[in-house]
Amino acid sequence: MRHIINLEVENNAGVLARIAGLFSARGFNIEALSVGQADPNATARMTLVVRGNDEVIEQINKQLNKLIDVIRVTDVTKNYYVSRDLVLVKVTATPTKRNDISQLINIFGAKVVDISNKTMILELGSSEAKVNAFIETLRPFGIKEIARSGTISMLRDSSGTF
Amino acid sequence: MTGAEMIIHALKKEGVRALFGYPGGAVIDIFDALYNSDIPFYLTRHEQGAAHAADGFARASGEVGVCIATSGPGATNLVTGLATAHMDSIPIVAITGQVHTHLIGNDAFQEVDIVGISRPITKHNYLVSNIDDLPHILKSAFYLAQSGRPGPVLVDIPKDIQQAKTSKPYPDSIEIKSYKPTIKGHMPQIQNVSKAIAASNRPVIYAGGGVISSSASDELRQFAKIINAPVTTTLMGLGVYPETDKNSLKMLGMHGTEYANYAIQEADLLIAVGARFDDRVTGKVDKFASKAKIIHMDIDPTTIRKNVQVNIPVVGDIKHVLHELNKIVEPKENKEWLEQIYKWKKDHPLKYKNDGRIQPQYVIEQIAELTNRKAIITTEVGQNQMWTAQFYNFTHPRTFLSSGGLGTMGYGFPAAIGAQVAQPDKIVVDIAGDGSIQMNIQELATAVLYQIPVKIVILNNHSLGMVRQWQAIFYDRRFSSTCLRRNINCPPDCDQTGENCPKVYVPNFTKLAEAYGATGFFTNKVEEVKPTLEKMLNTPGPVIVEFEIEAEENVYPMVPAGAPINEMIRGMA
Numbered sequence: 223m224r225h226i227i228n229l230e231v232e233n234n235a236g237v238l239a240r241i242a243g244l245f246s247a248r249g250f251n252i253e254a255l256s257v258g259q260a261d262p263n264a265t266a267r268m269t270l271v272v273r274g275n276d277e278v279i280e281q282i283n284k285q286l287n288k289l290i291d292v293i294r295v296t297d298v299t300k301n302y303y304v305s306r307d308l309v310l311v312k313v314t315a316t317p318t319k320r321n322d323i324s325q326l327i328n329i330f331g332a333k334v335v336d337i338s339n340k341t342m343i344l345e346l347g348s349s350e351a352k353v354n355a356f357i358e359t360l361r362p363f364g365i366k367e368i369a370r371s372g373t374i375s376m377l378r379d380s381s382g383t384f
Numbered sequence: 385m386t387g388a389e390m391i392i393h394a395l396k397k398e399g400v401r402a403l404f405g406y407p408g409g410a411v412i413d414i415f416d417a418l419y420n421s422d423i424p425f426y427l428t429r430h431e432q433g434a435a436h437a438a439d440g441f442a443r444a445s446g447e448v449g450v451c452i453a454t455s456g457p458g459a460t461n462l463v464t465g466l467a468t469a470h471m472d473s474i475p476i477v478a479i480t481g482q483v484h485t486h487l488i489g490n491d492a493f494q495e496v497d498i499v500g501i502s503r504p505i506t507k508h509n510y511l512v513s514n515i516d517d518l519p520h521i522l523k524s525a526f527y528l529a530q531s532g533r534p535g536p537v538l539v540d541i542p543k544d545i546q547q548a549k550t551s552k553p554y555p556d557s558i559e560i561k562s563y564k565p566t567i568k569g570h571m572p573q574i575q576n577v578s579k580a581i582a583a584s585n586r587p588v589i590y591a592g593g594g595v596i597s598s599s600a601s602d603e604l605r606q607f608a609k610i611i612n613a614p615v616t617t618t619l620m621g622l623g624v625y626p627e628t629d630k631n632s633l634k635m636l637g638m639h640g641t642e643y644a645n646y647a648i649q650e651a652d653l654l655i656a657v658g659a660r661f662d663d664r665v666t667g668k669v670d671k672f673a674s675k676a677k678i679i680h681m682d683i684d685p686t687t688i689r690k691n692v693q694v695n696i697p698v699v700g701d702i703k704h705v706l707h708e709l710n711k712i713v714e715p716k717e718n719k720e721w722l723e724q725i726y727k728w729k730k731d732h733p734l735k736y737k738n739d740g741r742i743q744p745q746y747v748i749e750q751i752a753e754l755t756n757r758k759a760i761i762t763t764e765v766g767q768n769q770m771w772t773a774q775f776y777n778f779t780h781p782r783t784f785l786s787s788g789g790l791g792t793m794g795y796g797f798p799a800a801i802g803a804q805v806a807q808p809d810k811i812v813v814d815i816a817g818d819g820s821i822q823m824n825i826q827e828l829a830t831a832v833l834y835q836i837p838v839k840i841v842i843l844n845n846h847s848l849g850m851v852r853q854w855q856a857i858f859y860d861r862r863f864s865s866t867c868l869r870r871n872i873n874c875p876p877d878c879d880q881t882g883e884n885c886p887k888v889y890v891p892n893f894t895k896l897a898e899a900y901g902a903t904g905f906f907t908n909k910v911e912e913v914k915p916t917l918e919k920m921l922n923t924p925g926p927v928i929v930e931f932e933i934e935a936e937e938n939v940y941p942m943v944p945a946g947a948p949i950n951e952m953i954r955g956m957a
Contacts, residue, residue, distance in 0.1 A: 231562075232562060235511070235513075236499065236500075236503075236511075239500065239503065240503060243503055243504055247504050277689060280689060281686065281689075281690060284685050284686040284688075285686050287685070288684070288685075288686050290507075290508040290528065290560065290562060290563050291562060292562055293561060293562040
C-alpha cells in the first residue's frame, strides 16, 4: 500500500543523505521525495511517498525515527490529509490547437506559464490522481517535457476528504 | 581554548581512562595537546587495532572506548572497527582529523569523506564545521554512544577547527530534542508479560547482548530463578547467565547446543531479552519457535517485528523492564518441562572426540579451568570463536568479547589489548586461529612496548577452518584457498592434504613472538597442553602459545544456513 510520510528533520548538512542511505541500505523503495524549508531558522520538512506492506511500513517508520536528526515522523495516510503534486508540462501547441488545450486547462484548473509558436508550458498543482489525469489528457497533443515535484502533504484538522 | 585543547578537555571531563590511536598530519594539533595531558595514550601499529582496542576496552569495562586517527587512510582504517562496534552495539567515540575546511571537497591530500563513508556503520556522526559547535558536538557524541542502544559515534574535525579558538564551555549535560530513547518499559505491557508467563507451560528465556549493555545480568538471573525457566543465550549474551547452571541451555542457533535448539522449537513461550533474532540464531525464520508466543524486550523499537512476529513487545531498558517484571511475576515450577530439558541435556551433550591428538575443545576447557573462569576471553572469528562459545562455560558478563554481528577476523587480539588496559588485574586471553591472528599481528609491538600482558592461544590447523568446514560439508570438499600451507607450486584443484603437500608453514609463531620481544611456546602433544597453558599464565608479559591441531576438526552441532534450527548436523564423536 502507498503511504505518505511527513518528516520534520534537523536542518543539518547530510540529513538527506542519511534518509536516502537508510532506504537504499535496507532495500526500501522511495516513490517520491520532496524536501523544502519554509523558514530558514526552523527545522526542515520532507515528504516521502513509499510503498510496502504493513510490516515494511512499520520498519520504515521506526528506522526513520531512529535517525538522530529526525524529529518527527507522521504517516499522514493513517489520517485525514491533503496532498499535492506540482507539474509543469511542455506540450506541442500550434496556434490551431490552442483552443482545444485551453478548454482542458479550464477543466483542470491549470495555468499557462509560457507560450510560443510551437509549444505551451502548463502548470498544475493538485492531487496525484488529478495530475496523472491531466498528463494523460494532454498526451494526444504531444508532450515534449514533463517536470514533476514529489508529493507534499499536510494533516487536516477537519475530517474532510478532497 | 583551541579546538585541540577542547578535545582533550572533553576527554578529561568524560573520565576517559585510555586512548588508542595513531597520529598523522591532520591530527598533529590534537597530539600536540595530548603531549601535556595525563590521559594514557596507546600507540597502536594500525588504526584498525586502535578501533578494536577501544571496542575491547568498552566491552570489558562498560565505559566508552575512544580512538583517534588522522584524515584519509587513517580514517578509512577505522572503518572495520566501527562496523564491528556498530553491529554489536558497543559505545565508541572515534575522533578523526580532516583537511582544512576550505579544502574540503577539493580532493585534498589525505582527504576522504569519512562522514559519508561511516554513515551506515555508526550510530551517528558529525563533521565539525564551526569551532563554537565543537563542545556541544563532543558532548553529544559521548551521550549518544552510551545511551539508548549504544553504538559508535564518529566526530570528524578539520585541522583549522583544531587550531581555532573558542570561548564556549564544555557542557555538563545535553539534550537532543530528536533523540529520546525509551528507558522505562510500558507497565501494562510488563503486566501482559507477567500474565503470559503465568499461562505458559514451556517457557524459554533467550537472552542477548542487550542484557550486558544494560548491566542487567543480576536482574536476568533473578528473573530466571523466579519463573524457573531454562535460559539460552546468544553469542553476544554469553556470561549473562552461568552456563554451569542446571537450567542453562548454553548458546542457541547455528552452532548452539542441540538442547537449546530443541527447547526453542518445543517452547510455548519464548522470552527474548535484549536479543535481535539474528539469522544465525533463528535459522529458517518461519520455523523458528513456531509453537511459541513471543515476548520481545528491547531498547531499540526497530528490532521488534524486524525478523519475527512478536506477540508482546516491550520497549525499554532491560534493567528497568526486568526490575519491574521481577516485582510482579509469579513464581513457577515448570516441573515437566524442566525434566524434558534435563533429559535433552543428558542425551545430547556437547562432545568431541578423544584420539590422542590435541583437540581444540580440550584446550578451551583447560583455559577455563586454569583461570577459574575469571579471565576475560576474546576470540577471533570462525572455528576458534565457536569452540570457545561452546566449551568454555561462561559464568560472568563482560568476560567473553567477540565480534558477533560483523564477524571480524583480526578482532580478538587488539580487543584483548583494550580489555587488558581496562582491567589490568584480570587475565586476558585471546583464543585465535592461525588465519585470524595474522590479521592484526602487528599489535604485538603495542602489547610488548606498553607491557600489556595479553595471552594469545593459537589453535593452529593451518587452515581457514570455518570456510574449510563449509567446503567439506556443502562444497564437495573443494578446498579452494583455505589451506594456509598453500604455495605457488600447489595445483589449483588441490582437495586434501597429502604426501605432496608443502611442508613449509609460515610464520613460525614462537620466533615471531620472540622477534617482537614477547614469549612464544609451541606444542603438538596433548599431554603438554595443560603444562604449556600453566607456563603461559605464569609468564609475565605478552605470550603466544601455539597448539597444532587437526585440520579436519569441525564445529558441531551445525545447522545449515537457512534450515530450521532443530535440523542439526551432528559430529562424528
